[in-house]
Amino acid sequence: MIPETVLSPDLRHELEVVTATGLYDDPGSFLADAVRTFLAARPDLREAMACTMYARGEISLGRAAEWSGLNIEALKIALHRRGILRHADDTPAEIRTMAEAALKAAGRKIS
Numbered sequence: 762m763i764p765e766t767v768l769s770p771d772l773r774h775e776l777e778v779v780t781a782t783g784l785y786d787d788p789g790s791f792l793a794d795a796v797r798t799f800l801a802a803r804p805d806l807r808e809a810m811a812c813t814m815y816a817r818g819e820i821s822l823g824r825a826a827e828w829s830g831l832n833i834e835a836l837k838i839a840l841h842r843r844g845i846l847r848h849a850d851d852t853p854a855e856i857r858t859m860a861e862a863a864l865k866a867a868g869r870k871i872s
Contacts (some may be wrong), residue, residue, distance in 0.1 A: 803808070804830060808839050816845045823858055 768776070785791040800807050814820045817834075820828065820834040826836040838869035840847060861871050 798866075808836075809843075811836070812840055812843050812845055815840065816843075818848070822847065823862075832866075 776791065779785055779791045780788055785794070802808075808829045808831060809820060811820070811825040811831075815825040821831065822836065824862070826833050829836060829839070831839065836848065864871050
């Protein structure tokens with residue numbers, strides 16, 4: 762949860778009102794929904810965040826592609842555009858998973 766000191770009094774009040782509507786159980790549920798909605802509207806931000814998490818070693822290449830909504834090749838281009846080097850530790854299992862996902866997306870059988 763966000764520390765109270767980060768929230769302005771107006772924003773804190775708005776979060777309290779959201780909960781009072783009964784549409785959300787708590788401010789955290791509302792904020793999670795708001796962030797998901799915002800990220801859906803901003804694919805550029807999803808891409809930037811996925812590249813940042815990949816560069817930090819927090820997620821794999823496949824997970825970064827999934828998280829960003831890009832295919833693997835488009836993500837590789839995005840990483841290159843940002844000057845982010847790819848990790849040499851992409852495992853054979855991850856490569857297989859990415860290949861299977863590509864085959865499935867192409868409507869081809871996985872053998």
